Amino acid sequence: MKRSISLKKRLFILSFSIIVPLLIMVISVLVLLRGFTESYSQIVTNITEANEYNVNFEKEMNYAVYRVVIGSISLDDLKEGDILDGKDVRYATLVKNPYGMIDDAREHFESMRETVTADDSTFQIKGILSCLNTLENVLMKIEKNLGTPSNYSDNQSMWENDVHGVTSLIQNYIQKYIYYETLSLERLKNTIEQETAQAISISILLLVGIVGIVFWTSRRTIRSVTVPINALCDAARQMEKGDFSAEPPIPSDDEIQILVHRFDRMRYKIANLVEDIKTEQMKLKDTELKLLQEQINPHFLYNTLDTIVWLAEDGQDKEVIAMTTSLSEFFRTVLSGGRDYITIREEETHIQSYLNIQHFRYEDILDYEISIDESLYGYSILKLTLQPLVENALYHGIKNKRGKGIININGFEDGDDIVFEVCDNGIGMTEEELISLRQKIKQKSSNENSGFGLINVEERIRMNYGYRYGLEFESRKGEGTKVTVRIPKKN
Template sequence: MMKKREMTIFGRFKSIRDAMMLSFSVLVVVAVLIFLLIAMNFTKKTIYENSRTSTSQLISQVNYDIDSYIDYMENISWVAASGSDLSRYLFNQEQTPEEKEAAKERILTQFTTILESRSDIYNVAAVADNGEALINSGADRLNKYVDVRQQSWYQAAIHSPTGIAVSSSHVQNAIAGSYHWVITLSRAIVNEQTGEREGVFFVDLNYSAISSLCSNTSIGSKGYIFILDEKGSMIYHPQQQLIYGGLKEERIEDILASKGDFLETEEGEDSKLYTMSKSEKTGWTVVGASYVTELMKNNRQAQMLYLLAAAGILIGVILISSFISSEITKPLRRLRDSMSLVEKGDFEQASVEITAENEIGSLSKSFNAMTQKIHALMEQNIYEQKQKRKSEMKALQAQINPHFLYNTLDSIIWMSEAGENDQVVLMTSALAKLLRQSISNDREQITVAEEIDYVRSYLTIQKMRYKDKLEYTIDVEERILDVWIIKFVLQPLVENAIYHGLKYKETKGNLDIRGYRRGNRVCLVVADDGAGMEESELEHILEKKEKKTKSNGVGVYNVQKRLQLYYGPEYGISYISRKGEGTVATVTIPLDGGKSNEETGR
């Protein structure tokens, strides 16, 4: 036996169209997924780099704006501090009281002009080591509880290489009554007599000036900017109070230690990106703190667009692949449908339309040629089978007719010798009727009524032969009398019943012939109360090797063969028998008399 090969992957599909469509879809899905992974990864990196570059540009711009602002304030301080009046006044150089007072008025007027011209300046003042001081318009005084010379911004200017210093944010407490949050720009004043730095001119800048430069620049809804000096002190932070209160921390040490312009750190479930820009002028470091999730917001939008595009592509591919696979497999489906018609025996409609010159077209041509040849061979075979069946049936009839004639003539001779002339006439008439019915009709079928009439003539002869040893009854429903049946079906069964069932019975033998309808079938029953049969005999009664006797040269087998040859294997003869009790033979034929079988060429 041929070993069944394991089914392939595509062989598991019931439709080539489905297999092709799935193959196309899988290939496209794989290609789209690879493209998506590459494109999304590239886009993510690009957006991240662009976001970093954009943030860096913003921070650099803030740094530039702060430098410009400080540079402008340095120019103001230079104008105010470089005049000779301020130096002579502070260091008590040779001046009369009137000259000193006049110089003071000029200096204070200049301070007042600066204050009034700039809303972002709180204080303009000059202080010397000797205790002299000029503050704003002259009405303010130094805080007697604070040593101004010890202030960090004071010392920074004195010791600065350039003589200029910018402080971190602080509360200005050196001036009495002035406790503003400021950034102090201080410039050292040189005593012309000694050539030493013995005083400082300073401008207190409103903290909001620096704050506005930072807060006006947006780096996301959660991002912010802060400023560190060279030592890491916080010059500006939007949450300055939280920083000083220890409630908020920044990675200041990491920022100062970073050698690049970017530092990425983890903060909870998000990552924070620090972008730094250090000022060459002030030494300050402007830091932009942004969150990666915000920076990558455009990446999420891009990913969504990619996914939508991929979904659109996949839907399009599925539709297109469905159409293409349907078109490619359409000839195969036509071929399959034609094969189904051939399987059902419909050769007239089984021809396949040739729509292509490819392998499928070639296969369709071969199929059409094969179908036509098979159809022709089947038609020829059907014709030959019909002729063979007619020949067989005529041969069977020829076998049966001499048998009747032999037995009947034997009886006539016997009665003639006995001088029973009336019986001879009656039997001869019955025989003539039988022969006339047998040879005068070339039809394959007769009605049940004619078959019963034929059997009645036969039983008339047998009744005369066996006299009181044989009794028979015939009871057939009137509604089946017009049903068609092949000739010579019941007579061999009746003959079998007489010769094998009743002949050797010591008492009278009874033979009953009945006919009735059961559903779409007609049943004709021949029952006797004769010798009956053993079960082993019953099993072989319909076999071809059934033993022939001189009383029955044909046997039940020939009748069975004729019935099944004409009506089909589901019809024919069935037997029920018990030894010593009798035998019942039932013939079953279709109600339509086998017309459907005749139409299909059975």
Template sequence: MKNKVPIVKTLKFQIAGYYLVTSITLIFIFALVLYYSISNIILADTLETTANSVVQSGRYIEIYIEKLKALTDVLSNAAETKHYLETGDKKARESVVSMIDTILKTDDYFSSVILVSKTGEILSNEKALDMTTSDDMMSESWYVAAINSEGMPVLTSARQQAFSMDQKTWVISVGQEITNDRGDNIGVMLIDVKYDVIGGYLQDLMEGGAFIINTDNKMVYYPDVTVFTDQDKLNAFIELKNMKDGYDSKRNLLTKHYPIKGTNWMLVGTSMLEGLSRVRRQIFETVVLIGLILILIALGSGLLIAVKITRPFKALENAMSDLEKGLLKVPLDENGCYEVENLTRHFNQMADRIEQLLRDIKNNEKYLRTYELNALHSQINPHFLYNTLDSIVWMAEFNDSAKVIAITKALAQFFRLSLSKGEELITLKDEVAHVAQYLFIQKQRYGEQLQYEIVESEALSHVKVPKIIIQPIVENAIYHGIRNLENEGLIQIKTYQEIQNLVILITDNGVGFDAERIQRGDIKLGGIGLQNVNQRLKLYYGENSGLKIESVKGKGTEVKLVIPI
């Protein structure tokens, strides 16, 4: 029964999930950029609009003040005005009064025009004046301030002596010193304008907030008259005056300063940007709505894309499941994207390879069964057993009991190691002991014609190797190399490690042979040929293992068994 896979682990879910997460991330980044971009554009536009409004209002006030100064300059420098102040001539006085009436008619905001002589005489359209005068006007501060202007129009506070909280009574006075031809002071000209004139020019700024304050931190204009008497409120405006132009995010306040030329006034325009907050809220809500719609679209499209991408993989999964159940070839159509085509092609190749491996396994099993029969035949070789028993009988006839006992023990040990309790893999130490018993027995038969040396590495004695891989090679060396020698024969066996391999080296000084006979399989080892041993090693350890044979005819043979460890 197929195990149920959690949906979160399915490829379809993960593709759809990754796609959705990526889409949401991109949508979030896009929405964030869009929101802040639009907000910054609106903020910059608001800042520019506010700044332009403040500058424009300030310039209007500048123009108006210049107009006042120009009028005072004209009236102050008129010949009739100077003649009246110097002589008190009635005709000249009438001319001055006529000029004052003309000036007052040019602007509805003009409140009064006042001419004050050095001796304290006053000529004005206003009957009741609240001004400080004396026989010596040089003792009056406001009068001296006009003189110190050196002929240039100045702002004066001459009308602020009787200050009240009624703005309707407030005026702004612009004064001009009057001098005779010698430059001596003979009087001062003042033009009073209604306080509301400033409010008219600042009307466009009132929604956001605007005020005028002078360099002495005294309020010049603000609609709320309490600021003129409440120091705490005034301090708040002074703080605004000292702020830099721009947007203060902590206060959500936009500020613009404009110094009015020809005065010591500073026009300050502010905006709380409540409209911007409303617009930002609307933008945020719109962006969230659009984002949710895009997320739903991304979710739907992600599922469709995931289904389309995973369909070939699902078919491949089903094919692999069928292959697992029946071990049958299940060909797939190689259609789709490159990766799917490549994966399907590899799957079909794998199925073909599995089928080939199954055939190879059957052949190898057949071969191994043949080998087991041959091995059993080799373990109880009748010729070897007959020759050994014949040697024992011969020794017994000569009453050589010591040799009889030794060779009998060696034969018993040889067959015990050959059987090895049915185990196919034995330690290298037992394999070497097995061939040592074999050589001992053969030594008894061949005598001085056969000599042997065994050099065994103790560090490798525990390594497991297939049994009976050395004895067939030694047997081949005796029967095909040493036995046909006229002189003494020598077989050397050595075990050692070479890189990551166990090496068993068997050399003899026999007659040797043509190495091409090995490749043809002409040479057999007691029923088990060299190729038999070589193939057994490759079955156990792979292609990097096996036999390496070098032989020179008339000089001897060297066989190297290479086993990975």
């Protein structure tokens, strides 16, 4: 049975086949370059330091010893540090400590001997160090003779012969050292060129191998991903057309299979959600139709027309015009061109028209006040949100109350929400009645005469705005009722 390699492992192999060879090649080149760079830098440093002695050592040593021999400068003073000889600083000559010069030169050339590899260069350094020892012995003899005036001629002779001879010999060794180090630099250059050419050839072969491996591995890996994904895309296009029954044949048994499994689960869930949405839409349309039928209540229309006829017979033409206009505005908003949303200004006009009509009929028991912040007029609201609440306040609150009642409609902002309050000072409800009303709205159970409008409004708000929005009730028996509506700001 063929064992499947997971997509993760295939991608790891692909990355490994690219990264590891390249990493080996880069490290090899860096190691090679580092070795060449260190050798080159060391040779250049040695040549530079040796060249400084080649230029200055002989002249400065001969001059310092000469000044000591003729007695113009004390050797003891020089041992304490270099001396600037001359009254005018601008033209003064620096006389260096000869022992210090020998020690410095010995230290530098000892250090160079540890770094050079060519036998010729090593031989020249050994010669330099031997000459430095000889020169130091000569200086010690000169120093010993300084206290005896009769030995001046001996010191003069040692300066002319020994000191000059040894420094000249040191100069000669330094020049030969520089020459041999220059040859080493040339040999290093040739080696670098050869190694570089070899490294380039190996890198080219390695890159060709990497490209071949990567091409073969990536082709297999890409096919193992693209073929199943293309099949998923075909299935997704079928879903886009509304066909949720197609199960894509996926030629894969790795992580893609998990994706296919999740895709199938998503397909089933989307299919169920589509059916749920269709059901909710049908339910919403049915609810809106019932609400519209509630608004076009034949009893309300009959009573309103009857009132208009009575006013006309009584000759109250202005009242007839006002009531007819209110009735026209009321039904214009109810229909509103089939729109589900209207502006808050239009909703306010709708409840104003409704209350105007009812005020003609219940003038002795009804008064009202509308106070909606004008800054809210431009926002949209679900049609027929407030009017059923006002109607409920009139028929179940004010109408059953002794004496005159008042309905207050308020609207204001609350952060990103808009809050409306429909308050009445009607008969109110007991705590048990309030709990019963809330329970009916929650369970969506009512009859035509008890809470249908409230249930309808609550359900439409939640279906259109979400379940964090809806109605809240507060009531006290004999004091009145307040219904609070909360909706989001929407333009």
